[in-house]
Amino acid sequence: MSAADSAAHFHALLQFRGGAAARTAAAAAAAGLGQIVQAEEYLSQAQWTVLKSTECRYATHSLLHRNLGLLYIAKENYEEARYHLANDIYFASCAFGTEDIRTSGGYFHLANIFHGLKKLDLADTLYTKVSEIWSKYLNDRYQVLSQARIQQIDLLGKRFETDTGLDEAQEAEAIQIMTSIWNIRESTSNTAPQKTIFVLKTLFMLYYLMMNSSKAQEYAMRAFNLAKEQHLSVHEQNTIEELLSLISAEEAHPIT
Template sequence: MTAVGSDTMMSESEELRCGARKKLKPYVRLNLLTKREHEKDKCELCERIGSLMCRNCQVTFYCGMEHYTLDKDIHVVLCSRVKELRKPIEFNSQAQTRERWLKQRRIRMEELYKFTWTRGQAHLEEGKYDSAIPAATVSIKYANELFGQAPEVIPPLLITAECYLQKGKLKVADGFLARALSIEATWTDIRPFIKARIRRNEGLIHLARNKLSDALECFAEEIYQSTEEFGPYHIRTSGGYCYLGHVFHLQGRYETSTSLFRQTVKIWIDHLEPILEEMNHQSYLPFIAGALKTETDRVWMEDPDKFEGLRLLTKCYIQQLETPTSHATALDHATTCYAISIMNYICERYNEAKAKAAEGQARILQGSLMKNTINSKLHHVIRFCDKKLFQLEKTTAQSSETSISE
């Protein structure tokens, strides 16, 4: 059984080569009356008969305009790969040749499975639920074909469940969670982190039903399972602390919730500060076989981690603002602003990073904490942002001059 990982299988540049910048040609509307029942193809996102066909790959079908439109963003990236994947394997009398082709097809399908669920996770963390659902749905489809009812199906199931939960469709979310729980019950070798994600999903559903005690148990179990795999101070353990703090905050137990928010922020700062320093003090890094990898080519952090970090830190900041000042101090606010500003910087959102750092400095001033080390760190972030913004402005100006001269 292949272990489920969180590494994105295609880089941004690879996506572009797969056609992310290309526009799909208009769909083809099929005449279903000319086809026999067994010849009719199923919709990419559901089990209904496909009446529309992608004109580019001619192997992807949709039941109507709604699903065609929903899947368009992810399919434009996968179109050429899907066409290659679903091309019939030619007959060959040599068993070794046929086995090699089947193995290559499985490898391609595994890449698409991992890419689609990772993309779905990124969209979920970014709050783009209508984009996350098609990506996760396609990933479920590949996972079922590759592994059957195995643990690999759980991550996209949980993405879909949480998306529907965030959209207020609790019954639909329950259905996807139930499928994940069914798989968990039949397998004994599921990764602790996958179990942690299941517990988070359960906890969020309990929160939606205002069952705070049940939610506390789920988020505590999430922390335990994440710690089993990554340790207590890893960014993928921090989500449990944040959601646990959220429940304590709802219960009015501000001392405990503030402590958990501080722990969440500290974990992210400890992870982000080395990246910030490396991004600003090394223009290039040694790579395999003596090659050089420039800063623009370097993946400093995977998209799902970036967006989850922003979501968790923003949640901490909002909750701290709603906490009495006797528990959440100006220093807490400034420290969280610092963490959010670094995360925005790593996401190349330099204006947002600068604004959040300036907000942190205002909190420092409000609390008369000018000599605190956070103040100087916030100043460094602003300086880094100014440098990046100047470079971008200069590049834009040079491009404009080149266009005019041509």
């Protein structure tokens, strides 16, 4: 196996086992099962391997630091967690750019730390950034697909496996991130309704592109009702009504 192939193999292994280790640590911390040590051992070995290798890409470094950040969150060592998540953001930015959805996970987990530490201004800034990244991605995706549909073709000469352009794991991450932010925004919806509505509209677009009309309609209705309750502008209410009309149009004229 060449050095490049070895690095690619290790990245895949880290993505599978490293992610599992971090999730195991988080679950163990919540359940008090004492399994964090096992997760820490694997990620320590992974860290040593990555640091020793000259072939590991920025994406691999990002993945490692994100998993380590999650591990230290589970251990409630927030200083170390912040260090690793900052590195995750740096390496993900080098690999994908600062405004990429693959970088947004680092911002999100860092925001969770600040929120837990009651540093709400910092958390709010990061949650807003994450929401904006996902909103832009999903709206750009919608515009591309809309144009393709108008032309009665799709971009690959065949039907898309999913309209989101994401794989199953990425879709699950998007749902988890945006639902978590929405739950946080709900607590301030009376004082900052626009921020809550922005997240609801992003969730609408996510589920709409996933072709889950019922969930998309649910979040659009939540946004519409909040806009009415808070007496937001007619323009805002009309914008949300336009989202609801997308579902009606899709049901009336399904893609064949």
